[in-house]
Amino acid sequence: xxxxxxxxxxxxxxxxxxxxxxxxxxxRKALEALEQDNFHDDPHADLVMSKKLPKFQxxxxxxxxxxxxxxxxxxxxxxxxxxxQQLLEEDKDKQPNYESAAxxxxxxxxxxxxxxxxxxxxxxxxxxxxxxxxxxxxxxxQDTRCLKWTA
Amino acid sequence: MANAVVVLxxxxxxxxxxxxxQDEPQVVPNCIxxxxxxxxxxxVGNQIDECRDTxxxxxxxxxxxxxxxxxxxxxxxxxxxxxxxxxxxxxxxxNIVITxxxxxxQSVQEAMLEMLFEEYRVAGVYKTTAADLAxxxxxxxxxxxxxxxxxxxxxxxxxxxxxxxxxxxxxRRVLEGIRRIDMGGKALTNHLKELISYRHLNVMDESHVxxxxxxxxxxxxEDFKQAMQVHYSEEKRREITVDYVLPDFTTVKRxxxxxxxxxxxxxxxxxxxxLCNERFTVPELLFNPSDIGVQQVGIPEAVADCLKACPWEAxxxxxxxxxxxxxxxxxxxxLPRLKQDLRALVPDDLxxxxxxxxxPVRYAWYGGKEVATSPNFDEFVYTxxxxxxxxxQGINQR
Numbered sequence: 001x002x003x004x005x006x007x008x009x010x011x012x013x014x015x016x017x018x019x020x021x022x023x024x025x026x027x028r029k030a031l032e033a034l035e036q037d038n039f040h041d042d043p044h045a046d047l048v049m050s051k052k053l054p055k056f057q058x059x060x061x062x063x064x065x066x067x068x069x070x071x072x073x074x075x076x077x078x079x080x081x082x083x084x085q086q087l088l089e090e091d092k093d094k095q096p097n098y099e100s101a102a103x104x105x106x107x108x109x110x111x112x113x114x115x116x117x118x119x120x121x122x123x124x125x126x127x128x129x130x131x132x133x134x135x136x137x138x139x140x141x142q143d144t145r146c147l148k149w150t151a
Numbered sequence: 152m153a154n155a156v157v158v159l160x161x162x163x164x165x166x167x168x169x170x171x172x173q174d175e176p177q178v179v180p181n182c183i184x185x186x187x188x189x190x191x192x193x194x195v196g197n198q199i200d201e202c203r204d205t206x207x208x209x210x211x212x213x214x215x216x217x218x219x220x221x222x223x224x225x226x227x228x229x230x231x232x233x234x235x236x237x238x239x240x241x242x243x244x245x246n247i248v249i250t251x252x253x254x255x256x257q258s259v260q261e262a263m264l265e266m267l268f269e270e271y272r273v274a275g276v277y278k279t280t281a282a283d284l285a286x287x288x289x290x291x292x293x294x295x296x297x298x299x300x301x302x303x304x305x306x307x308x309x310x311x312x313x314x315x316x317x318x319x320x321x322x323r324r325v326l327e328g329i330r331r332i333d334m335g336g337k338a339l340t341n342h343l344k345e346l347i348s349y350r351h352l353n354v355m356d357e358s359h360v361x362x363x364x365x366x367x368x369x370x371x372x373e374d375f376k377q378a379m380q381v382h383y384s385e386e387k388r389r390e391i392t393v394d395y396v397l398p399d400f401t402t403v404k405r406x407x408x409x410x411x412x413x414x415x416x417x418x419x420x421x422x423x424x425x426l427c428n429e430r431f432t433v434p435e436l437l438f439n440p441s442d443i444g445v446q447q448v449g450i451p452e453a454v455a456d457c458l459k460a461c462p463w464e465a466x467x468x469x470x471x472x473x474x475x476x477x478x479x480x481x482x483x484x485x486l487p488r489l490k491q492d493l494r495a496l497v498p499d500d501l502x503x504x505x506x507x508x509x510x511p512v513r514y515a516w517y518g519g520k521e522v523a524t525s526p527n528f529d530e531f532v533y534t535x536x537x538x539x540x541x542x543x544q545g546i547n548q549r
Contacts, residue, residue, distance in 0.1 A: 027444050033345070034338040034443075037210045039355040043187045044209075076222035076270075080262040084216055087256040098254050101331045103316075103447040104456055110441050118346070118428040119382040144349075 016127065016147060023129045116140045154274075156528070157238070157247045158519035160281055163214035164311035164336065164478065166196075167516040168232055170240070171248075171523035176516040177238065181228055184359075185209040188400075195231040204400040208359040217252050217312030217335075219259050226266065233271070242271040246532050248519045250281045253315045253329055261543040268538045275532035277522065278546060281515040282306040282317040283324065285476045288518030289506075298322075303465045304472035305454060307489075309479040309511075311336040314437065314450060316457045320465045328460035330453040334440045336479045340365050342443065343433045351424050363406055364395055364426070365433065371484040372431040373491065375438075381428055392427040434482045438492065451492035458497070467501050475507040476514045 018026075033039075082090075091097045114121040114133035121131035125138065128146050132138045160167040162181060169176035179196040186194065188204035199205065213225035233241050247267065251260065260278070267273045285306050290299050299322040306317045313335045318328040344361045347354050354361055372378035381388045394409040396418060403421060436442055438449040448456065454473070458466055473493075475486065486507050494503050508514045522528060533546045541548075 031444060034341045035216060036341065037212050038358070039344075040207060040209065042185065042209055043207065044185050044190060044193070074223070076226060076262060076266060080220075080222055080258060082220070082258055084218070084220065087218065087220075087258060090258065091254075091256055094257075096254070096326050096329070098256075098331075101254055101315075101329045103330045103332045103453040105446045106439075106441045106448045106452065108441075111439065113432070113442060116350075117382070118432055120379060 018128050018147070026128070115145070154245045156523035157233075157240075157242060157245050158516055158523055159232075159247060160250045160284065160516045160519060161219070162250075162281070162311060163212065163217055163252075165512070166228070166232065167513055168238055169516065169520075170238065171520045173520075176513055178512065179228070179232055179237065181213055181225075183211040183224055183227060185211070196228055196237065198231070198236075203404075205359050206398075206400055207356040210358060214312060217310070218256060219251075219263065222262055222266065226270070229271070242267070242273045244272065244274045246275040246277065246523070246528075247273050248277045248279065248284075248523050250279055250284065250515065250519070253280055253282065253317060253331065260546070264533075264538065264543045264546065268535055273535070275534040276538075276546070277528070277531045277533065279519075279522075280317075280324075281310075281476065282308050282315065282319075284515040284518030284522065285474060286319050286322075286518070287522050288514060289472070289474050291518070291521045302472075303468035304474060305457065305469050307450060307454070307473065307475045307477075307480075309335065309437065309450075309475065309477035311478065314453075314477070314479075316450070316453050318457050318461050318469060320461055320469070325461050328457045330457045332437075332440060332447050332450065332453055333445060334436055334447070335477075336362075336365075339369075339433050339436060339479065342436065343369070343429060346429050346433070347424055347426075350429075352422070354424075360398060360406060364424075366481075367406070367408060368393055368395060368426055368430050369434050369482055370431055371434045371438070371482045371488045373484055373488050375431070375435060378431050379428070388427060391430060392425055393430070394423045394425050397422045397424060434479075434485070437479065437485075438488065449492075451489060451496055454493055455496040466497075470497060470501050471504045473503070473505045475505060476511045478512050480507055480511040 112121045112131045114137050115130045116137035119133045121133045124131050132141055155170040155172045158171050166179045166181040167176040184194045184199050186202050187207045194202055211224050213221045302322045304319050308315045314332040316330040318325045340362045343365050381391050396409050398406045440447045490505050
């Protein structure tokens with residue numbers, strides 16, 4: 001079916017625009033990334049320890065050395081395996097607590113920065129809402145980031 | 152009881168540890184690290200100094216969001232610290248001064264006491280926070296002009312996971328006044344990492360190297376708007392821009408700022424990153440976390456907000472005694488900027504005076520040393536007998 005249609009309108013329909021929830025999700029992900037310890041996988045993950053290798057230790061442990069039974073790291077890991085969310089939940093009854101100590105939200109208007117070069121930004125990308133400051137930065141953004149990383 | 156007290160300021164990034172009769176503490180990375188180049192072993196604490204190639208270092212941290220959650224990691228690091236490679240003595244039958252984060256969770260406190268008493272068999276524990284120790288040191292430094300009982304001050308602890316504003320009125324923490332900003336050294340490093348990775352070359356795996364870049368080149372702009380002129384004025388831009396030579400771990404062991412006109416050997420072949428606005432927009436996040444979407448006020452406003460929760464009679468003295476500790480306080484320009492911003496936010500008849508000690512990282516440890524050597528230290532200690540009698544709850548009821 002080839003009709004006489006405007007290419008501009010056809011292109012505009014194809015263009016995906018992120019709604020506000022998707023944008024918020026992206027922003028939250030970006031913030032969570034700031035908490036991450038590592039962005040790559042454990043370099044020793046594929047290592048298989050050979051049992052044949054003798055283990056050299058500075059001191060040879062004798063059975064008598066240990067007086068009482070010590071519990072070891074494994075015990076503590078098992079007993080206190082609580083994640084952050086669980087701890088927050090437990091903490092709720094106490095006042096003041098973790099949440100009440102958080103600094104309040106700012107009253108000042110937000111400043112916006114160009115995601116590409118870092119300058120103050122006046123415009124935002126129509127598709128994903130990322131800020132930019134000039135056409136050159138918008139082009140870079142569209143070539144590299146815009147909708148290219150999965151939300 | 153001739154055994155010297157162990158003082159351990161257990162931070163999320165580095166632990167500051169030493170015996171109270173020593174002059175200064177060791178600063179030990181509080182984590183286990185794995186290197187790509189060395190596949191036989193992992194590096195615990197200071198062992199990382201033995202590692203020649205610290206590219207793509209993989210971190211296993213005991214702390215998550217500023218709280219001690221990974222106990223097996225922490226135990227490995229403590230085992231290392233209290234061995235002959237660390238401070239050279241065990242904890243057995245010694246008293247320990249140990250720090251915990253503000254608003255520490257009940258279950259974390261329980262785990263810590265259980266581990267110290269039952270695993271390391273300490274004789275007694277004095278559990279406190281880094282801010283308390285810093286306040287104690289502040290009193291000791293004042294040469295008897297103030298006492299702990301009459302101390303009114305605000306401690307700003309700019310840490311690795313977050314920043315805390317802790318007011319002390321008459322020597323006691325005002326719990327309602329404590330403010331936390333979820334912005335610290337770790338977020339700054341990660342943010343810088345993202346900026347460099349997008350704008351220049353991918354360094355997402357290089358936390359260790361980027362942390363060094365941050366420490367080497369970042370500063371706090373006294374006037375942020377003026378500093379942003381780098382985007383409009385060529386002259387300004389040239390003034391701020393530096394080329395950072397990245398380490399390749401064969402000839403260059405540690406990255407450094409290139410000095411124009413004075414090239415070092417083979418410098419042309421090394422990878423370089425130009426840094427311009429990144430130098431000041433990154434530490435700026437401590438003052439405006441909302442710049443990257445963290446819905447919290449920055450340090451100056453948080454101090455003003457914390458004042459509201461304190462009795463008004465104390466405001467004058469609180470503002471006169473603001474002490475800044477923690478690793479991220481070391482950015483050049485931090486102090487003048489904070490003073491300038493704070494000045495604008497508080498009543499004009501109150502004077503504002505800030506102090507940042509020469510060594511904000513170890514400052515709290517020195518406070519711990521003062522506590523441990525003070526004559527009435529024994530009153531603070533929660534002994535093994537107390538623990539056997541009252542369990543972990545007893546420590547907070549005294």
